[in-house]
Amino acid sequence: MVNGNTVDQLCLSLLKRCKTLKSIKQLHTHLFKSGLDSDTFIAGNLILHCATLISDALHHAHSFLLHFSNPDAFMYNTLIRGFSDSDHPHNSVTTFIHMRRNSNHLQPDSFSFAFVLKAAANLRSFNTGIQLHSQSITHGLDTHLYVATTLVSLYAECEQIDHARKVFDEMSEPNIVTWNAMITAYLRCSDVKGAETLYKRMPVKDLISTNIMIAGYMKAGELRLATNLFFHEMPVKDDVSWSTMIVGFAHNGCFNEALDLFVESRRVGLEPNEVSLTGILSVCAQAGALEFGKVVHGYIEKSGFGSIHTVNNALLDTYAKCGNINMARLVFERMPGRKTIVSWTTMVAGLAMQGYGEEALELFHRMEESGIKPDEITFISVLYACSHAGLVEHGYRYFSMMKDHYGIDPTFEHYGCMVDLYSRAGELEKARDxxxxxxxxxxxxxxxxxxxxxxxxxxxDLAEFVLEKLAELDPNDSGDHVLLSNIYAVAGKWKNVATVRKSMTSQRLTKSPGWSMVEVDKVMYSFVAGDEQNEVISEAYTSLKKIMLRLKVEGGYVPEVVGSVLHDIEDEEKESAVVTHSEKLALAFAMSRLCDGKVVRIVKNLRVCKDCHTVMKLVSKIFRVEIVLRDRSRFHSFSDGSCSCRDYW
DNA sequence: ACTATTAACT
Structure with a gap:
């Protein structure tokens, strides 16, 4: 006869072998038949296994607990913990409440509070946080090390820095993790000075503390300080330090710095991991750095990271955002294992950006057929696809389907897509209604x-009506005034143009500058309209002059000034610069550097103007060159005098 | 319990 302990050990080893929801359900059936599943030790471990080791088994653990006659605190805590980092942190809170209501003899302990507070932090619910905090005081646990540390993080998430600081100050012995949490709190609340003061006062610092400071300074745009004060001064850097710097540069638009730093990290012998690879791919995607991305792809193939989902999704996104839709399709179709919702959504969005509306919708249906439920982001991509392909009726149908069939409440993004859908199709009244x-x-x-x-x-008329609305909501956006001014200019209402410009000057509204980038030999060259002279810019201007001359002679090109006058520039002196929008400079530079047969790939931060669009079409025809331009809104592929957007953008 | 990563609307 076996004793209890041996049975426990046997069950544990059986549990460990379960890697899927199906296998755990089978084991559960056996345990149920032998009555072992009512043993709290075995039941507790079953829940632990479901909640922490098997991705889709949380609900199984949940229903098991609900039917259990006398759950103990461990079982509750484990489930609360499982839900806190899931997609439904709210279930953590309901489980906590359930624990308090249904089991009078059970008292929540420090684990219960730490886990449920983590859930409240993920929910960013200040209200829930306050209530849980007061309950923790009742139980004398509010100054417990783990509970208080999580309270600091919770208040940080809710951007309540004073609450966070109060918890911190009331602790008798905060440890290094608490200090780190408090520094993170200041940075989350955009108080860089506060973070710095605390960092200096720390009794002991570890690597993580400095990594936190780097992340905070980079997010605050303090690139110099992050580099010199922390990154260069660190005696030891880990992969997180490097990744933080790399994505931090990218967030600030410093793509070459980001790419260089990745190269540097390889040079000093740091091996990339799945996080740093997704990070550098995200940089390539944002920058449109196709050639660099291909090098990273090569490394991924060699190193075996190609079997990891997140890496593949990032790779897919990189090819899509760099305009290489065929490689994106290839990565997508050859993805090992099951494609996740991110893979499908990324591919739908990638096709939509290129204007392949029908193919994007077909893919959406393939996704549904494969049993994956679309989420709110998938629908943004689907609506975006409809709007860029002019599929107005389809768009409305998907919008209804999302609400009625999938029960997803539309967000501002969805409404925005619908307005865009009607707007692009010229149905302005419908958009307004x-x-x-x-x-x-x-x-x-x-x-x-x-x-x-x-x-x-x-x-x-409609523009004036809209601007009144915008004046209430966000009066200081210079782009809106520029747009209105353009509308007046096209209508020939020059008096109104002058009025708008005058009011812009008096309000000191300056336009965010337009820039374009182009990759030559794995280096990103960026161009800003009206930028200072340097060698690269002179080269671009010289090349542009030759190009424009040929366009005028051979293509009958006449510059289109009206309607574009205020697109990129802010004052009178620069008005003459209208023919040198940044995308024209980027094009001209690339034409002078790239060998024949290559594709010119340009990334622009604003929407391309009509004049530049015309120039690109002509250049593609006269110079027999293919141009792929990613603007703020979509891809334009120019070839033999026409554009893939069919002038619909 | 604290740090780094992938999908979308202007």
């Missing part, structure tokens, strides 16, 4: 979408 009938108060982005459409379709 859609906005006024929204069940929530439209935000500035929604109105701005309509304003953009007014500009394209030259609707002065």
């Amino acid at each position: 859609f906005i006024t009938q929204m069940p929530v108060k439209p935000n500035a982005v929604i109105w701005r979408t309509l304003l953009g459409a007014c500009s394209i379709h030259g609707n002065v």
